[in-house]
Amino acid sequence: MLKIAFASRQALFFCHRTALLAHNRLTSAVTIFRFVEVFIVQKIHFYSVNDDYGSFSNFAPYSVRIKGKLWPTTEHFFQAQKFAGQPDEEKIRKAKTPVLAAQMGRDRRRPLRRDWDSVKISIMREALWAKFTQHQELRVELASTKDACLVEHTENDDYWGDGGDGKGKNMLGILLMELRAKLSAP
Numbered sequence: 001m002l003k004i005a006f007a008s009r010q011a012l013f014f015c016h017r018t019a020l021l022a023h024n025r026l027t028s029a030v031t032i033f034r035f036v037e038v039f040i041v042q043k044i045h046f047y048s049v050n051d052d053y054g055s056f057s058n059f060a061p062y063s064v065r066i067k068g069k070l071w072p073t074t075e076h077f078f079q080a081q082k083f084a085g086q087p088d089e090e091k092i093r094k095a096k097t098p099v100l101a102a103q104m105g106r107d108r109r110r111p112l113r114r115d116w117d118s119v120k121i122s123i124m125r126e127a128l129w130a131k132f133t134q135h136q137e138l139r140v141e142l143a144s145t146k147d148a149c150l151v152e153h154t155e156n157d158d159y160w161g162d163g164g165d166g167k168g169k170n171m172l173g174i175l176l177m178e179l180r181a182k183l184s185a186p
């Protein structure tokens with residue numbers, strides 16, 4: 001009788017231990033899952049027009065209608081606004097490629113408007129708004145990134161991009177995420 005009582009106590013103890021272990025494992029799994037969910041947000045890198053999400057680059061061939069004119073790419077529009085109201089604005093709009101438009105816009109023999117640093121973000125915002133509202137397929141592609149962190153990944157730019165080492169400001173990625181939120185708002 002004593003032996004039976006002892007054996008059932010042992011069995012009960014074993015059951016409790018197993019249940020506790022299983023519970024602990026489940027709790028750990030849930031904790032890890034929550035950690036992954038909260039802290040390891042998916043990152044989407046983009047840069048070259050021909051790579052994944054290349055359409056997010058301003059150099060991608062999506063024309064935009066802004067200020068009553070057609071701009072071959074958002075890069076054309078952005079670079080030209082450095083000389084808004086000057087003959088160079090139109091010269092840049094007519095540049096054969098976005099790379100040429102960027103070269104012309106960055107050429108400091110052309111005098112940069114004095115307020116450029118204070119207006120460049122709103123000009124980029126305007127360009128992106130036009131691009132993603134005038135091209136439905138891009139709007140869908142942007143929405144498909146859900147909550148992912150969008151990063152213009154390049155060593156060539158630590159202001160609009162991440163500087164290649166992630167230390168850059170990634171302003172283009174930030175504005176794209178801001179736009180994504182705006183477009184998905186009810």
Ligand SMILES: Nc1c(N[C@@H]2O[C@H](COP(=O)(O)O)[C@@H](O)[C@H]2O)[nH]c(=O)[nH]c1=O
Binds near residue numbers: 152
């Ligand atoms: N700097 C860079 C890219 N970054 C892009 O340059 C644009 C702004 O340039 P900025 O006139 O310097 O302010 C903007 O569209 C940003 O996304 N892209 C490229 O293919 N190549 C480059 O070298």
